[in-house]
Amino acid sequence: MAIGHEATYQRKENQHETTFSLDEVVIVERPETHVAVMEHCGNPARIPETIRRFAAWRRSAGLVPPASATFTVFRCDPKSIPQEEFRIDLCAGTDRPVPANDAGVEEGVLPGGRCARFRITGHGDDLETHASWLYREWLPASGEELRDFPIFCERVRFPPEVPENEAVTDLYLPLR
DSSP states (O other): OOTTOEEEEEOTTTOOEEEEEGGGEEEEEEOOEEEEEEEEESOGGGHHHHHHHHHHHHHHHTOOTTTSOEEEEEOSOTTSSOGGGOEEEEEEEOSSOOOOOTTOOEEEEEOOEEEEEEEEESOOSOHHHHHHHIIIIIHHHHTOOBOSSOOEEEEEEOTTTSOGGGOEEEEEEEBO
16 A cells, blocks of 8 residues: 555535545554444434433433444445435444344444544544545555445534534545
């Protein structure tokens, strides 16, 4: 892998160039992580509703950030499927069983293992640009191979706990 090699991508919403460097991605060993999971199925425009329901359940279960880690598992590429088939999992780290509940939250596990980690500082809502770059540029240049688990992120720090410009999101690409 060439350190410092850069790739430029055009962001569609605001039409300015974003440059990423291969050395912004590090290989890490992630531990297996037990999580409480709420699946969102359907139109991505309805994700805020699912987030509100999940946040309410987290509060009632005592799994609030930062004491409980926050993850999102991206189960599909939103550009390659119909909106009604779109799926993501909202997850909260937990070390205890998830009791039966009316919210539809279930137990799950983020498997441990090697991952490429791409840290994003600031506004972390547009992860698609970063994920596309990981798949199209970083992965071929790295010589690494994907593992059989989807790309996911951990919201390390986020509003309202910190100002938006201090938010931190780690995007993980599972590797063999």
